[in-house]
Amino acid sequence: MVKDGAAHLRGLRDARTIFIDGRRVADVTTDPAFAGAVASAASLYDLQAEDPEGMTFDLGDGTRTGLAWMLPRNHAELVKRRVAMERIAARSCGMMGRSPDHVASTFVGFMAGRHAYDSRGGAALSSYFEAARRADHWIGYVIINPQADKSRQAKDQPGGDLVARIVDEDAGGITIRGAKMLATAGVMANELMVSGIVALMPGDEPYAFTAVMPLATKGIKLLSRRSYEAAVTSVFDYPLSARFDENDAVVFFEDVKIPWDRVFVHRDLRMMQAQWHETRAHVMQNYQCIVRLSVKLRFLLGLAHRIAETNGILGFPQTRETLGLLAAKASSIEAMVVAMEAQGEDFHGVFVPDRRLLVSAQVLAQTIYPEFIEAIRGLSGGGLVMVPSSAADFDGGEVERIIQASQRSPVAGSEDRVKLMKLAWDAVGSEFGSRHLQYEMFYSGPQFAIRGNSYRFHDWTGPKAMVQGFMDSYGLDRAPAKAAAE
Numbered sequence: 276m277v278k279d280g281a282a283h284l285r286g287l288r289d290a291r292t293i294f295i296d297g298r299r300v301a302d303v304t305t306d307p308a309f310a311g312a313v314a315s316a317a318s319l320y321d322l323q324a325e326d327p328e329g330m331t332f333d334l335g336d337g338t339r340t341g342l343a344w345m346l347p348r349n350h351a352e353l354v355k356r357r358v359a360m361e362r363i364a365a366r367s368c369g370m371m372g373r374s375p376d377h378v379a380s381t382f383v384g385f386m387a388g389r390h391a392y393d394s395r396g397g398a399a400l401s402s403y404f405e406a407a408r409r410a411d412h413w414i415g416y417v418i419i420n421p422q423a424d425k426s427r428q429a430k431d432q433p434g435g436d437l438v439a440r441i442v443d444e445d446a447g448g449i450t451i452r453g454a455k456m457l458a459t460a461g462v463m464a465n466e467l468m469v470s471g472i473v474a475l476m477p478g479d480e481p482y483a484f485t486a487v488m489p490l491a492t493k494g495i496k497l498l499s500r501r502s503y504e505a506a507v508t509s510v511f512d513y514p515l516s517a518r519f520d521e522n523d524a525v526v527f528f529e530d531v532k533i534p535w536d537r538v539f540v541h542r543d544l545r546m547m548q549a550q551w552h553e554t555r556a557h558v559m560q561n562y563q564c565i566v567r568l569s570v571k572l573r574f575l576l577g578l579a580h581r582i583a584e585t586n587g588i589l590g591f592p593q594t595r596e597t598l599g600l601l602a603a604k605a606s607s608i609e610a611m612v613v614a615m616e617a618q619g620e621d622f623h624g625v626f627v628p629d630r631r632l633l634v635s636a637q638v639l640a641q642t643i644y645p646e647f648i649e650a651i652r653g654l655s656g657g658g659l660v661m662v663p664s665s666a667a668d669f670d671g672g673e674v675e676r677i678i679q680a681s682q683r684s685p686v687a688g689s690e691d692r693v694k695l696m697k698l699a700w701d702a703v704g705s706e707f708g709s710r711h712l713q714y715e716m717f718y719s720g721p722q723f724a725i726r727g728n729s730y731r732f733h734d735w736t737g738p739k740a741m742v743q744g745f746m747d748s749y750g751l752d753r754a755p756a757k758a759a760a761e
């Protein structure tokens with residue numbers, strides 16, 4: 276039995292609390308702010324049900340679950356898992372960043388480093404992992420604190436309930452209160468993990484916890500940002516916004532009680548860092564991100580090429596130079612995926628991608644994406660806005676005749692030209708496209724933090740030894756002191 280889209284939709288019709296535009300959402304699967312993206316989310320599970328061999332694996336008793344939950348034992352299994360993740364990403368042209376394979380990958384990384392946990396936390400993690408993958412849960416996560424005053428620790432922020440913290444605990448579990456920033460795709464997930472990735476200081480113990488709970492748990496409140504999907508005039512006008520607006524929401528925990536068997540880290544400052552970096556959670560979750568990005572860049576590359584063809588500029592050397600540069604950038608990310616797999620390591624029985632190459636890809640991704648967007652805008656010129664106001668202008672009459680007269684291309688009819696330019700605008704310029712730029716620049720952390728990881732995880736021994744070796748091969752050509760005196 277494989278979880279399919281219908282099963283996922285059934286699971287979302289629960290008591291979850293989501294607020295948007297001054298109202299509470301009754302049913303996220305039908306609400307006009309979310310229904311299109313939720314349908315796309317469900318289709319990811321249909322993809323698994325349609326091709327269980329290619330997208331799922333057997334847990335040993337006939338239960339099949341998404342390949343992202345697999346603890347790969349060797350290079351071949353890692354690659355098989357990656358191919359499934361590529362197919363998930365391709366469904367949304369790489370536009371759904373927090374698809375179910377993302378946090379599943381985090382948990383695979385936690386499990387690879389299971390030894391880093393204390394015995395209670397490790398046991399809770401293992402039993403949750405088994406249950407979550409058996410249910411093929413979609414898990415969202417919040418691991419960053421709300422912006423306020425970055426110069427102060429969480430405990431020193433004025434106003435009390437800003438950052439989620441433990442406010443009570445008893446034999447049953449912990450109770451948390453406060454906020455976390457941005458659960459992407461939280462509205463369409465089954466469960467939510469809350470944790471922290473920014474280093475904590477002594478005194479921050481109430482903020483040092485990692486736990487997971489169903490989205491519908493009493494007291495969890497999601498405050499959605501504006502829905503881009505709700506604002507679209509038609510799929511033709513906003514083909515990406517209409518279907519792949521995965522949503523971002525601030526999460527407020529209002530005295531949320533979490534049982535101990537769902538608490539993996541408890542008041543442990545060291546473990547809050549160790550859970551990411553002494554395990555392979557940081558590697559596995561960001562490997563999924565880079566795999567997804569490689570699919571997205573392939574899509575954007577195709578878009579850039581098609582725009583050039585449509586505008587009759589493909590034959591110009593300057594255009595080919597631009598496209599050649601974009602192709603090389605997309606290929607470099609693709610190549611890094613292959614390389615980090617080829618140089619993967621056995622980490623306590625789990626075969627994981629090479630960490631140094633993974634963080635290098637993250638660093639490059641943060642600059643390549645904005646460069647892609649700028650280049651596509653540059654290739655497009657005013658064509659991105661030289662489009663009819665909406666699909667309604669194709670009225671079969673006077674306005675459509677003018678559209679046919681004014682929307683021309685050497686390779687496309689007027690409808691196809693408008694269709695392409697509207698797609699391109701949605702990818703790079705609409706509110707949806709603009710959010711994607713922000714996403715790719717920030718989802719894994721600010722640049723200084725990602726570059727800091729690159730510094731930290733690079734093995735400097737080889738480069739330093741090479742310089743020293745070369746410098747040792749020569750010196751000042753001093754004449755012997757005695758000869759100089761004579």
Ligand SMILES: Cc1cc2nc3c(=O)[nH]c(=O)nc-3n(C[C@H](O)[C@H](O)[C@H](O)COP(=O)(O)OP(=O)(O)OC[C@H]3O[C@@H](n4cnc5c(N)ncnc54)[C@H](O)[C@@H]3O)c2cc1C
Nearest residue numbers: 416417418419422425457458459713714717718719720721
């Ligand atoms: C679209 C989107 C989706 C997201 N989805 C998720 C999600 O699903 N789950 C989740 O947990 N998080 C999510 N995030 C949050 C994301 O992880 C953070 O945005 C990211 O870690 C950066 O943190 P910040 O937003 O507080 O920015 P900041 O850290 O405040 O960075 C803003 C600027 O301040 C500078 N700055 C901050 N601190 C310092 C410092 N100490 N020294 C020097 N400069 C500094 C930075 O360099 C940067 O220029 C999402 C973010 C976005 C934009």
